[in-house]
Amino acid sequence: GENVEQHPSTLSVQEGDSAVIKCTYSDSASNYFPWYKQELGKGPQLIIDIRSNVGEKKDQRIAVTLNKTAKHFSLHITETQPEDSAVYFCAAPTGAGSYQLTFGKGTKLSVIP
Amino acid sequence: EAQVTQNPRYLITVTGKKLTVTCSQNMNHEYMSWYRQDPGLGLRQIYYSMNVEVTDKGDVPEGYKVSRKEKRNFPLILESPSPNQTSLYFCASSLFGTINNEQFFGPGTRLTVL
Numbered sequence: 001g002e003n004v005e006q007h008p009s010t011l012s013v014q015e016g017d018s019a020v021i022k023c024t025y026s027d028s029a030s031n032y033f034p035w036y037k038q039e040l041g042k043g044p045q046l047i048i049d050i051r052s053n054v055g056e057k058k059d060q061r062i063a064v065t066l067n068k069t070a071k072h073f074s075l076h077i078t079e080t081q082p083e084d085s086a087v088y089f090c091a092a093p094t095g096a097g098s099y100q101l102t103f104g105k106g107t108k109l110s111v112i113p
Numbered sequence: 114e115a116q117v118t119q120n121p122r123y124l125i126t127v128t129g130k131k132l133t134v135t136c137s138q139n140m141n142h143e144y145m146s147w148y149r150q151d152p153g154l155g156l157r158q159i160y161y162s163m164n165v166e167v168t169d170k171g172d173v174p175e176g177y178k179v180s181r182k183e184k185r186n187f188p189l190i191l192e193s194p195s196p197n198q199t200s201l202y203f204c205a206s207s208l209f210g211t212i213n214n215e216q217f218f219g220p221g222t223r224l225t226v227l
Binding site for chain 2: 009032036043044045046094099105
């Protein structure tokens with residue numbers, strides 16, 4: 001099955017700075033990589049995803065990059081704001097033809113005003 | 114409002130006392146799933162369902178049961194809860210059973226087993 005490693009586990013940045021969270025995966029056949037944001041007391045919510053046929057995807061201040069050769073993908077948040085403070089999870093398909101996602105262990109991002 | 118609801122939101126129980134956590138979605142989604150979230154372990158899938166009467170084990174199914182008799186409901190059953198099932202539980206749903214569909218998560222159920 002898939003193994004997803006996520007780093008760092010905690011990240012503190014000053015408001016306005018950029019934040020980068022990295023994930024590696026083990027199954028070279030994986031082709032879909034979502035990122036979920038979990039605010040305090042709530043369930044995770046999809047913020048961006050990328051498929052293996054593209055190397056980068058942007059949505060306003062959020063971007064995800066994918067390096068299939070190295071089997072890693074990263075979440076980039078620019079011009080961070082206090083409301084970006086949350087736990088972020090990456091994920092990858094559990095296996096070829098799988099209907100499951102394997103999640104990383106999460107990164108707690110704190111944006112300091 | 115399109116949503117996934119879970120009940121109860123908080124539950125404290127004792128070892129061995131059967132309990133059910135309900136999950137319901139109003140989006141006509143085919144795929145539903147249960148996860149548990151533990152500190153340092155992230156989200157781990159317990160069971161999932163591709164459609165009515167179709168369920169399958171996730172990564173940590175031991176000690177849990179599920180059923181999918183109606184499309185909108187996917188209850189999680191703990192027949193004989195144990196302290197190691199103390200956790201935060203999330204139900205999720207997505208339109209189709211393909212992996213590249215957004216999963217919509219419920220608000221969570223915090224379970225404590227004494």
